[in-house]
Amino acid sequence: MNKKILITLLTSSNEKLLKLxxxxxxxxxxxxxxxxxxxxxxxxxxxxxxxxxxxFKNIDIEIIQTQSNGKPGMGHNSVxxxxxNHKQYDxxxxxxxxxxxxxYALHQLQKSISLNPDILALQGNDVLCWNNDSSSSCDIxxxxxxxxxxxxxxxxxxxxxxxxxxxxxxxxxxSFITPIRTILCSRKIFHCNINQYYxxxxxxxxxxxxxxxxxxxxxxxxxxxxxxxxxxxYLYNDLNINSVHHQYTxxxxxxxxxxxxxxxxxxxxxxxxLWDNLQLPFIYQNPPLKETYNDYxxxxxxxxxxxxxxxxxxxxxxxCINFANYIVLELYxxxxxxxxxxxxxxxxxxxxQLCYKLIQNGIHDRELFNYYCxxxxxxxxxxxxxxxxxxxxxxxxxxxxxxxxx
Numbered sequence: 001m002n003k004k005i006l007i008t009l010l011t012s013s014n015e016k017l018l019k020l021x022x023x024x025x026x027x028x029x030x031x032x033x034x035x036x037x038x039x040x041x042x043x044x045x046x047x048x049x050x051x052x053x054x055x056f057k058n059i060d061i062e063i064i065q066t067q068s069n070g071k072p073g074m075g076h077n078s079v080x081x082x083x084x085n086h087k088q089y090d091x092x093x094x095x096x097x098x099x100x101x102x103x104y105a106l107h108q109l110q111k112s113i114s115l116n117p118d119i120l121a122l123q124g125n126d127v128l129c130w131n132n133d134s135s136s137s138c139d140i141x142x143x144x145x146x147x148x149x150x151x152x153x154x155x156x157x158x159x160x161x162x163x164x165x166x167x168x169x170x171x172x173x174x175s176f177i178t179p180i181r182t183i184l185c186s187r188k189i190f191h192c193n194i195n196q197y198y199x200x201x202x203x204x205x206x207x208x209x210x211x212x213x214x215x216x217x218x219x220x221x222x223x224x225x226x227x228x229x230x231x232x233x234y235l236y237n238d239l240n241i242n243s244v245h246h247q248y249t250x251x252x253x254x255x256x257x258x259x260x261x262x263x264x265x266x267x268x269x270x271x272x273x274l275w276d277n278l279q280l281p282f283i284y285q286n287p288p289l290k291e292t293y294n295d296y297x298x299x300x301x302x303x304x305x306x307x308x309x310x311x312x313x314x315x316x317x318x319x320c321i322n323f324a325n326y327i328v329l330e331l332y333x334x335x336x337x338x339x340x341x342x343x344x345x346x347x348x349x350x351x352x353q354l355c356y357k358l359i360q361n362g363i364h365d366r367e368l369f370n371y372y373c374x375x376x377x378x379x380x381x382x383x384x385x386x387x388x389x390x391x392x393x394x395x396x397x398x399x400x401x402x403x404x405x406x
Contacts, residue, residue, distance in 0.1 A: 011097030042075030073206030145362030370395035
């Protein structure tokens with residue numbers, strides 16, 4: 001494999017989380033890809049670039065700061081531009097710096113690179129979520145009450161069972177999602193005369209513009225594109241409460257996307273009201289470990305796992321679950337670091353809200369209860385202090401202002 005690959009980690013906040021993301025990239029298994037990592041700092045926080053430099057001071061890595069408007073699209077476009085200017089690389093793998101790669105991600109992608117793709121897109125991704133965001137009985141319970149929403153390994157194009165979700169014409173429908181995640185592209189994307197790859201107005205759906213370009217490239221047969229199943233590649237972190245996904249509604253984004261209707265009028269001709277994503281070339285990637293679970297059945301187009309316990313105990317599930325458990329334990333330490341930093345900066349509302357979120361998730365940690373009581377005290381929520389002070393012992397003994405509540 002003689003292709004040179006640029007892996008970018010795009011970040012706007014939380015250098016500790018970025019470091020965890022970085023560690024999942026450098027600890028990949030069973031591949032021989034030649035890659036270089038560049039960190040792209042795209043933030044309105046003027047101190048953040050230096051924070052990242054300090055976090056990575058003992059690591060030989062290039063860190064580039066790009067202009068930000070506070071929305072993800074400008075950051076994603078800056079990543080494309082960095083790839084364009086670094087002509088020594090054949091492929092780009094763009095990763096958001098608050099997400100993670102599974103240990104066999106590059107092993108899985110190497111299978112597809114052998115097909116010489118120009119754009120490779122994932123059908124969504126696995127997700128780390130809070131317990132009250134877990135919506136399926138098949139979601140996997142992790143440490144500290146977190147959950148893993150994991151894609152099954154049944155050999156099928158999963159869009160066949162999700163047509164009502166993914167096959168939506170954005171210029172007609174009131175709401176929609178981005179069905180794909182771009183995971184790899186070649187330098188040939190610069191032959192398509194695209195001025196802007198991601199929407200710089202959208203707060204969340206900036207990648208929908210790239211998806212429209214992806215469809216346009218497909219119908220014009222400009223490049224070699226594929227959609228692959230996302231299993232064992234990308235782990236989306238829905239636990240980051242600072243991500244745009246948790247901060248904004250999508251109403252404005254829907255309107256911004258609809259404004260591209262005239263630019264992509266050819267898509268209406270090709271896809272029409274049905275907007276059939278199943279037309280896109282799909283390749284199923286087998287799991288990385290040979291011993292696979294295969295006991296599935298299709299019921300009304302839905303994939304059902306026959307023996308759930310056996311599925312969880314299969315090697316391809318076990319390593320994913322172990323990895324996710326490792327990540328959530330590391331994330332919890334980052335959460336506590338963020339709480340401590342907020343308290344030091346006297347941002348008591350921020351520390352209080354994060355403590356509340358973690359406690360509501362079912363975490364029972366005396367140090368966390370102590371942080372919660374401190375935050376509540378300075379916000380004059382004394383009823384909260386009285387309710388939780390007994391759970392904060394012995395840590396609360398170090399705060400004189402809490403003694404009267406003990």
